[in-house]
Amino acid sequence: GAGVSQSPSNKVTEKGKDVELRCDPISGHTALYWYRQSLGQGLEFLIYFQGNSAPDKSGLPSDRFSAERTGGSVSTLTIQRTQQEDSAVYLCASSPGGGINQPQHFGDGTRLSIL
């Protein structure tokens, strides 16, 4: 597609369950980012992939959070043993990469609700 695509758009699950969130970046973009946005707040960085380099995981809030990017394209963010404080909108963004300042383009996010 032309933009960043995320699925599902909404996810409701019970506390303690695992969830997987998917991101399809813009074709050709080598940089991919995950952010989290809590209600009425700004965006909080989670993890960043650039090409084949090791991901920058410095923003992950706990070891229950992990992400992978297969084939340099699609990325999956996994949250294990979900807690109520994990409820938020999870946003994915991509950019062309290459060390040049370029805007990041965002998907519409996955709204995660933990019951």
Next chain:
Amino acid sequence: GESVGLHLPTLSVQEGDNSIINCAYSNSASDYFIWYKQESGKGPQFIIDIRSNMDKRQGQRVTVLLNKTVKHLSLQIAATQPGDSAVYFCAENIRGNTPLVFGKGTRLSVIA
């Protein structure tokens, strides 16, 4: 601590007036700044960007001003329209293609 913040959490303007949204940043090493618009239920949408070697950049009905001396960024929207109602975020980047640091956002409400 938070590197990017906003002076005004909410802003109400009359349709047709100009809007100015302000942002302060604290990291003098930041060299790239972006304004995003976020409508309800949507992801942030790129509006305009500016590099640290510039003071001003204009787009369609929008202008971004950068004052590096006082670490201040502003977004000016000319002839504000109802469709401009949204939350606006500024974001900064320390170097190319690294995670952005966002402020909490300003809600712009346009009064018809």
